[in-house]
Amino acid sequence: MEEILRLFPELIRKHVQAKIGKRWEALQEIRFRLNKPIELVFDHQTEWLTEIKPSQKDGLHVLNQISQFSLYRLEDELREGYVTIEGGHRVGLAGKVNTINGSVKAIQHIAFMNIRIAKEKIGAATTILPYLHGENYANTLIVGAPQTGKTTIIRDLTRLIASGWRNVPAKKVAVIDERSEIGASLKGIPQHNLGFRADVMDACPKAEGMMMMIRSMSPDVLVVDEIGSKQDVQALMEAIHAGVVVICTIHGQTLSELKKRPSLHVLFHHHVFERIVVLNKQKTPGQVNAIYDQHEHNIFSKKYMGVTPY
Template sequence: MEVKQDKAYQQAAGCLPPLRAAQLAALEGQEEVEELRFRAGRPPAVKTARGERELELAVVTAQELREILSRAARYSVHSYTESLKNGFVTLTGGHRLGVCGTAAEENGKVVGIRGLSSVNLRIARQAWGVDAVIAPWVGEGEPQSMLLLSPPGFGKTTLLREWVRAVSDKGHTVAVADERGEVAALADGVPQFAIGRCTDVLENCSKKRAALMLLKTMSPALLAFDEITAPEDVEAVSLCAHCGTAVLATAHAAGTDDLRRRPLYRSLLELGVFRRAVVIGRRDGKREYRMERLEERTCSS
């Protein structure tokens, strides 16, 4: 029986060596695969919403890992030095190749990864099916600030992208500070994902710098940030608050209680920008979404 080919899966697998790509092209259930993992000395593994499993294929070699990275970087790894300092390369289509191995440090900062031990190919997809779920929360009036929460790998970026599209297609101007190039996945200036008809994107720029530029030049009603992970990101949200611009942002947390326990996010909540959060969870291998309110409890240090 012919295997159904999934466009996003095939595009992401384009960075794999030809033999490995051909092997994985025969995999059934491609549309459910969220990540392809390659670890030196182990067979490749696939990760879906139900968990991770190894495939009955030849083990991955160190040479294969080097080739995957070279192909992902279009045989110009040095061009991705800044990205690799953060442990990943963003591919065409918004897919991301995360790398592990021996970190090279200078002055206490990671300057690269050598001696690769594993890579993780995360597949980016449009998620049309969440429209009906988020419609009541997006609402019909002016955009409202919202936090999107989940542990890593639960689909925060995907949900942010769909939220941006929903707001934008209602005629509200939206700006996206797409620091890693994964939300819109611009190619020659054209988004490879549907992000709405009134959306402007600034890629490969820190969130704080992007906020300064977008607020001055694009006058957004909503400014979206993917992954608040540093004090400078909180400062970016603060800039929006001072300008009266609504903020859509993602953060790593299992829920609002978990969020409040983390010092960085306590400082974020103290800005008073967010009153609600959408939490992404999983049950029986499927994602579920719930709204939690933030203003009912004050955060303290």
């Protein structure tokens, strides 16, 4: 986790490293607030570094490390409120917002940061994989609140589909990785294992990237993280009409909640998703609460839990 530790000034780095110890696998977030104790969020508990409170100088140090001493080059990311760093880790930012004509231009005077730890968990998707494949892969929506493991699951699904499992041959998979979280690409090369037949469009807006990959890479399966806008939905519909299987994630708590969103109406009206996987926020990230078919029947059974696809 050197890419995380290098962000901090030396004294804070030593305290953080000592507090975490050998528990990096259980760490979900490091919350860094000026003049307040540092918060460490683990899978099952939250702990605090009360002996040290970051100063404004410490905050500037972290921002310089994140931006490589050029906040200007991160103007688009600052407008979105987060920056993805090496390793696929995402740093959320908050502070005073600068607006123009009512729209956010950037975040200034950043005083709050949330470092979300990206984790590559090989085998994380093996529980749900048997539900997603019949004669072919099913168009699939993975639903979950923050920290439920959506990206971890979709990353491992990509690896399995692009490498093949049991007697199922590998498929060509196109990954639209807008925030560089799925593949954690460095200069275009994924640092996470996405399988033999995966092609990645890194740091590209989802809607544009989907169309580009369909035209240029002829994928069997299209993977995209965190859909939601009307443009995303339109691109998904075009991909499906082109005969490409779509697997994507979305922020949400329940299926009924998603069906109330106007931008998603067309997807549910046409029963686009043959499988809808709902993750459980109350358990360890990646745990499944329900799997619905296109008729919204819950087909999830614990008898498949732990089944290996290899």
